Amino acid sequence: MASKELKVFTREEVAKHDEDGDLWIIIDGKVYDISRFKNLHPGGASVLLDAEVAGKDATEAFYGLHRHEVIEKPQYKRLQIGVIEGEKSVIHSQIVGELSKVPYAEPTWLSAGYHSPYYSDNHRQFQKAVRKFIDEVVTPDARAREEDGKPPSASVIEAMAKLNLHAMRMGPGKHLKGLELMGGIVKPEQMIITQEFARAGCRGYGDGLMAGSVIGLPPVLNFGSDEIKAKVVPDVLSGKKPICLAISEAFAGSDVAGLRTTAVKTPDGKHWIINGTKKWITNGTFAHYFTVGCKTEDGFTVILVERGEGVETKSIKTSYSPTAGTAFITFDNVKVPVENTLGPEGGGIFVMLSNFNHERWVMICSSARSQRLIVEECLKWTTQRKAFGKPLHSQAVIRSKLAAMISRAEAVQSWLENITYQMNNMSYKEQAKYLAGPIGLLKMTSTKFAQETATDAVQIFGGRGITRTGMGQFIEHYHRTVPFDAILGGAEDVLGDLGVRQAIRQMPKDARL
Numbered sequence: 001m002a003s004k005e006l007k008v009f010t011r012e013e014v015a016k017h018d019e020d021g022d023l024w025i026i027i028d029g030k031v032y033d034i035s036r037f038k039n040l041h042p043g044g045a046s047v048l049l050d051a052e053v054a055g056k057d058a059t060e061a062f063y064g065l066h067r068h069e070v071i072e073k074p075q076y077k078r079l080q081i082g083v084i085e086g087e088k089s090v091i092h093s094q095i096v097g098e099l100s101k102v103p104y105a106e107p108t109w110l111s112a113g114y115h116s117p118y119y120s121d122n123h124r125q126f127q128k129a130v131r132k133f134i135d136e137v138v139t140p141d142a143r144a145r146e147e148d149g150k151p152p153s154a155s156v157i158e159a160m161a162k163l164n165l166h167a168m169r170m171g172p173g174k175h176l177k178g179l180e181l182m183g184g185i186v187k188p189e190q191m192i193i194t195q196e197f198a199r200a201g202c203r204g205y206g207d208g209l210m211a212g213s214v215i216g217l218p219p220v221l222n223f224g225s226d227e228i229k230a231k232v233v234p235d236v237l238s239g240k241k242p243i244c245l246a247i248s249e250a251f252a253g254s255d256v257a258g259l260r261t262t263a264v265k266t267p268d269g270k271h272w273i274i275n276g277t278k279k280w281i282t283n284g285t286f287a288h289y290f291t292v293g294c295k296t297e298d299g300f301t302v303i304l305v306e307r308g309e310g311v312e313t314k315s316i317k318t319s320y321s322p323t324a325g326t327a328f329i330t331f332d333n334v335k336v337p338v339e340n341t342l343g344p345e346g347g348g349i350f351v352m353l354s355n356f357n358h359e360r361w362v363m364i365c366s367s368a369r370s371q372r373l374i375v376e377e378c379l380k381w382t383t384q385r386k387a388f389g390k391p392l393h394s395q396a397v398i399r400s401k402l403a404a405m406i407s408r409a410e411a412v413q414s415w416l417e418n419i420t421y422q423m424n425n426m427s428y429k430e431q432a433k434y435l436a437g438p439i440g441l442l443k444m445t446s447t448k449f450a451q452e453t454a455t456d457a458v459q460i461f462g463g464r465g466i467t468r469t470g471m472g473q474f475i476e477h478y479h480r481t482v483p484f485d486a487i488l489g490g491a492e493d494v495l496g497d498l499g500v501r502q503a504i505r506q507m508p509k510d511a512r513l
């Protein structure tokens, strides 16, 4: 359909259309005929007939109450009948794939005028490609699935598989050999992928997007037999058969020794028989493979289970969306070949611990990036929202909250970049020795900061910060879902304690005041 031709009006002409039945307004240099829309307006008709609005420039009033995306929706966009003579509209949506120009909305390595010791132009090129993909393919699906609670669409999972994004999210390793990454852009950085995904601002969907594989597949990659890897890895990385990590139970979480799911060998020694339950298992409702922590004769053993007889999964209603597929799982006499054992029998603690650093680091990447998104939302809101006749940010108390939020986001990002650099330059063994503690401390810090930022943001947005639609929708979502980062992958206190205990173990014997 050809787009309607827009006419050119003067402000004086618009001012003549200021009454019920003949009602125009100006928003950002564009003229809208809202004569008929007035009675359908979700905010009511009377506000549009107000003497300050009818026939006038309503830009400030509009942006104090609506997100820009409202006026971009086709059903409202078509209300535009013209433009104002000699004026250009200045407000536009974020351009797909582009960086934000709002201060602190991007980490310094992506901000104009800044330098970074860690990132090259290749990283920037890769980041741009990932962002474009997220903006075009992931974000629209994320918003829709957050609404209907269904798992991420198969088309998104397939599109990610085509670019080998699932494989890249596992970090560097043999599994990337021979794959064409992101359409041929080399040297991918997992931190870039994870941080770009967090920008979609849909926490449950983010986990639904195969987060289970990011934590459930590494034990297979690192400890599975060649036969198991040959079967499972392509299934998972193609997105066709997701995997999840099933450790936590109703009985125990951080206390791995308290887990009760058992695996007992059959008399011929060829199979495990698994019985027990698992709780809060991300992606469990739609996973095909399960990396399961079991109590065995020798202690704790990790075993790969395939969905089949005796495996049942039920959705758990958490405070984020069912998109994540959070499950309660029952294993009822599930028979599994002993070849599915991941790592040594009785050596499951080591398998789990070696996985934790990577899992926590991924979560910090996402936590650091989502805090920044909240900073951006708050900077925009406090600029466009007027209170007592002035922008909100002219209040010192508001600026003080913004100062704290910005500082937290920047501090976490800088520490994270340092840790990431260390990870890239240390062996697996060195990482366990030097980084388990710092990663624990950083995750604790990041999620504490994130929760403080969420609380501050709600205060800044007021009622809108606790409303699921409209201006504060990202703040409401963030405030509701931010505790997930503080619990998943290790609770804050446990992680802080881990960091300090590691430091105490490394205290030199001759250290004295």
Ligand code: HEM
Pocket: 025, 032, 034, 041, 042, 043, 044, 047, 048, 053, 058, 061, 062, 065, 066, 067, 070, 071, 076, 079, 469, 470, 471
């Ligand atoms: C073409 C112009 C406009 C369109 C398409 C429009 C559309 C909407 C929509 C879709 C909502 C529901 C909430 C949301 O999605 O954000 C809303 C709410 C509202 N609108 Fe408008 N609107 C327009 C102009 C205005 C103007 C000029 C005012 C001036 C006062 C206004 C005042 C309100 C109010 C007070 C609410 C309720 C806000 C809330 O509950 O926080 N609208 N509008």
